[in-house]
Amino acid sequence: MQDYARAIEDINITPGPKFPSSAIAQTSYFRLAQLQGASPLFPNLFRLSIHDYNSYSHIPMLLSPKLTSLTLSGLSEGGQASATSFMLMLGPQRTLSHLSLDGFSLSPVVLRAITGCGELNRMELTNVGGSLNQPTLHALFFLAVSDGHHSSHPK
Secondary structure (H helix, E strand, C coil), X not given: CHHHHHHCCEEEECCCCCCCHHHCCXXXXXXXXXHHCCCCCCCCCCEXXXXXXXXXXXXXXXXXXXXXXXXXXXXXXXXXXXXXXXXXXXXXXXXXXXEEEECCECCHHHHHHHHHCCCCXXXXXXXXXXXXXXXXXXXXXXXXXXXXXXXXXXX
């Protein structure tokens, strides 16, 4: 199983009529977490997409040192909180180059997670909520003009 997990480069979690999110038993996630140990479960995961998903407890298991693309859409408020924590964990790795968020509320914590992702060269924000006030736009502007190196942002 671990050899197979090392071969995974792309995961797309999108429940559908044949495979609703509830079809994956929580015990499956528990067993995967046991296999994970201290090292990444999917060490060669480059792209992760999560759409309209209801179970968020497993998101940290998908943390990969090679993750370059993250797409999140249609998540509930609880899912957004888990995804934001995931982005905060990703930040120090500085490997993420593409981030797409659909339907997120741009709270200060979400903005900190976005700006902490570092070397983004492509960011898509659609159907965002929250306050697009001057500090929010300022933080996004500094992220947009970064030259690929983490720049300091006014707090």
